[in-house]
Amino acid sequence: MTNTTSNEIKQLDSDYIAQTYGRFNLALSHGKGCQVWDFEGNEYLDFTSGIGVNSLGWADEDWLNAVVHQASSLAHTSNLFFTEPSSRLAKKLAEASGLKRVFFANSGAEANEGAIKTARKYSHDKYGKDRATVLTLVNSFHGRTISTLSATGQEVFHQHFFPFTKGFDHTPANELRALETRLGQKDVCAIILEVVQGEGGVCSLDHEYLQGVQALCHQYDALLIIDEVQTGVGRTGTMFAYQQFGLTPDIITLAKGLGGGLPIGAFVLGEKVQDTLGKSDHGSTFGANPVSCAGANAVLTKIDDTFLAEVKRKGEKLQKALAALPKVKSVSGLGLMIGVEFEEGTKAADVVVKCIEKGVLFLTAKTKLRLLPPLIINDEQIEKGIAVLKEVLEA
Numbered sequence: 001m002t003n004t005t006s007n008e009i010k011q012l013d014s015d016y017i018a019q020t021y022g023r024f025n026l027a028l029s030h031g032k033g034c035q036v037w038d039f040e041g042n043e044y045l046d047f048t049s050g051i052g053v054n055s056l057g058w059a060d061e062d063w064l065n066a067v068v069h070q071a072s073s074l075a076h077t078s079n080l081f082f083t084e085p086s087s088r089l090a091k092k093l094a095e096a097s098g099l100k101r102v103f104f105a106n107s108g109a110e111a112n113e114g115a116i117k118t119a120r121k122y123s124h125d126k127y128g129k130d131r132a133t134v135l136t137l138v139n140s141f142h143g144r145t146i147s148t149l150s151a152t153g154q155e156v157f158h159q160h161f162f163p164f165t166k167g168f169d170h171t172p173a174n175e176l177r178a179l180e181t182r183l184g185q186k187d188v189c190a191i192i193l194e195v196v197q198g199e200g201g202v203c204s205l206d207h208e209y210l211q212g213v214q215a216l217c218h219q220y221d222a223l224l225i226i227d228e229v230q231t232g233v234g235r236t237g238t239m240f241a242y243q244q245f246g247l248t249p250d251i252i253t254l255a256k257g258l259g260g261g262l263p264i265g266a267f268v269l270g271e272k273v274q275d276t277l278g279k280s281d282h283g284s285t286f287g288a289n290p291v292s293c294a295g296a297n298a299v300l301t302k303i304d305d306t307f308l309a310e311v312k313r314k315g316e317k318l319q320k321a322l323a324a325l326p327k328v329k330s331v332s333g334l335g336l337m338i339g340v341e342f343e344e345g346t347k348a349a350d351v352v353v354k355c356i357e358k359g360v361l362f363l364t365a366k367t368k369l370r371l372l373p374p375l376i377i378n379d380e381q382i383e384k385g386i387a388v389l390k391e392v393l394e395a
Contacts, residue, residue: 004029006039026356031058034374034381036361045360047373047385052198052230052337055257055299057374063260063298070294078285085293092300093268096239097252100274104288105265108229108255109143112192114282115251115267116147119223120167122276123189126221135182135191135222137173141199142192142227151192154200173197173205176212183220190223190250195241195334198230201366202332202339210245223250223273229265230337233257234303234375237312237335244334257375260299264292303375311335311375314382318371321386327393332368336377340369351392360388 006027013023029039034057036044049055056063070085077083090102105111116134123131136142140153146165149157153170171179171191182188191213197203217224226249231241235257238244242252250272255265265287269276315335322340323331330341342348348369352362362385363370373385 004039009039024352024356024361026361033057033059034377043359044356045381045385045388047371047377048361048363049257049372049374050261051363052235052256052372053259054261055233055235055375056260056302057376058261060260060298060302060376062302063295066294066298067262067291070291074290076286076289076291079283079288083288083290083293085290085297086288089293089297089300092297093254093266096300097268098248099252099268099270101269103267103269103277103282104293105255105267105284106263106286106289107143107265108227108253109145109148109265110284110287111229111253111255111265111267112142112148112151112227113145115192115225115253116151116190117282118251118267118269118273118276119190119225121281122223122273125276131187131189132167133188134168135171135179135188136168137193137197137205138170139173139197139200139203140170140192140194140227141197173203174209176209176216179213180216183216183222186220188220188222190225191217192225192227194227194229194231195245195247196231196236196337198337198370199365201368202337202370204332204334207245210242210247214247217250225249225251225253228252229255230372231334233299234308234311235335235337235372236333237308237315239303239308241334258296258299259292260295262292262295264289264296307375314377314379317379318382318386321382322371322389325386325390325393333371336371336373336375338371339365340371341367342369346393351389354392354395355388358388358392360385362389 009027029037034046036046093102103114120132136151136153138153142148142151150165150168171182195205214224226242228240232254250270251267253267258264319331327343327346329343332339348364355362
C-alpha cells in the first residue's frame with residue numbers, strides 16, 4: 001500500500017496522457033498470480049491478463065528472477081552485438097514451431113509489418129514488382145500502424161487516417177471460392193490470417209477452410225502468414241493455434257503472451273523464406289532486447305505438454321460453464337481464448353462494468369464478452385468468476 005490514491009492517478013492521466021483509450025474506471029496498483037489490487041487495497045480476480053499478455057499471471061517467481069537478473073547484467077545492447085537471451089529464445093521458437101529463423105520486434109503490429117515486408121521481398125525477388133498484394137480476411141485485426149490498419153479487415157478502423165497504404169485487399173473468411181478467384185488475378189504475394197479472430201469477436205475459422213487456404217497458397221506460391229499475436233504461446237491449448245489444424249505456415253507472427261508482461265514481438269520464418277531478408281533489409285533498435293527475451297525464455301520454459309493439457313482442460317471447463325449461464329446465446333473460442341455472445345438486450349460492456357464492481361475483470365470484443373485469463377488460472381478461480389458473472393446476469 002502507498003499513499004497514492006486511484007483518483008490521483010486518474011487525474012494525472014486526464015492531465016498528461018493522450019486521451020486515446022476508453023479506460024475502465026479502475027486504477028491498478030499491483031498484482032500477484034491471477035489477482036490484482038487497486039490503490040485502496042480492493043482485490044480483483046483477473047480474466048484479462050493485460051489482453052492476453054500476462055500469460056503466467058503477475059510476478060511469477062521464475063519470470064521475475066530471470067528479468068531482474070538480466071536487467072542487472074545487460075539491459076540493452078542494440079543488434080550490433082550478439083546476446084545470449086535472444087539466441088536461446090530464437091532456438092526455442094524455431095523448435096516449437098518447426099520453422100527456421102526468428103526476427104525480434106517490439107509488438108504484434110511490428111511483427112506483422114516485418115512479415116509483410118518479407119512476403120513482398122520474396123515475391124519481388126522471384127516474380128518481379130507487380131505481385132505485391134497482401135490478402136487478409138474480413139473481420140481481421142493486424143495492428144494500428146498505417147500499413148497494419150490497411151491489412152485489418154474491419155471498416156471501423158479505416159477512418160480518419162487517409163491515405164492508407166496501398167497493396168492490401170480483403171476476402172471473406174471461410175469462403176474458399178472467393179479466395180481462389182482473388183488469387184487467380186496473380187498479383188497476390190501472401191495471405192495473412194488469424195486462426196481465431198480475436199478483436200473480431202473471438203471467431204474461429206473452419207478446419208476445412210484453413211486446409212483449403214494452405215492448398216491454394218501452395219498452388220499459387222502465395223505465402224501463408226499466420227498471425228498468432230493473440231492465439232500464440234499456449235493461449236489456445238497448443239503452443240500455436242495453427243498446430244491444431246494441420247497447417248505448415250511460411251511465417252508466423254507473435255507478441256502478447258510471449259514476454260509474460262514485457263513488450264516483445266517476433267516473426268518466425270519457414271524454410272522457403274528463411275534467407276529472404278538480408279543485411280540491412282530490416283531492423284529494430286529495441287528488437288531482441290535482452291530483458292524482454294529473458295522474460296520470454298522464462299515463459300517458454302514453463303509451457304510444456306502438461307501445462308498445455310491443463311490450458312485445454314480449463315478452457316473446456318470454462319466454456320461449458322459459460323454456456324450454461326442465463327442470457328448466454330453462444331460461446332466461441334479455443335483454450336483460454338473465449339468469446340461470449342449474449343441474448344438481445346444484454347450488453348457485454350455493461351456486464352464488464354458490473355463485474356468490476358463485484359471484483360472480477362473481463363474484456364469485450366466487439367459485442368461479445370471476452371475472456372483471456374492468465375494461463376495459470378485454477379479451478380477455484382474459474383468457479384469464482386463464473387459465480388460473479390452468473391450473479392450479474394441474473395440481476
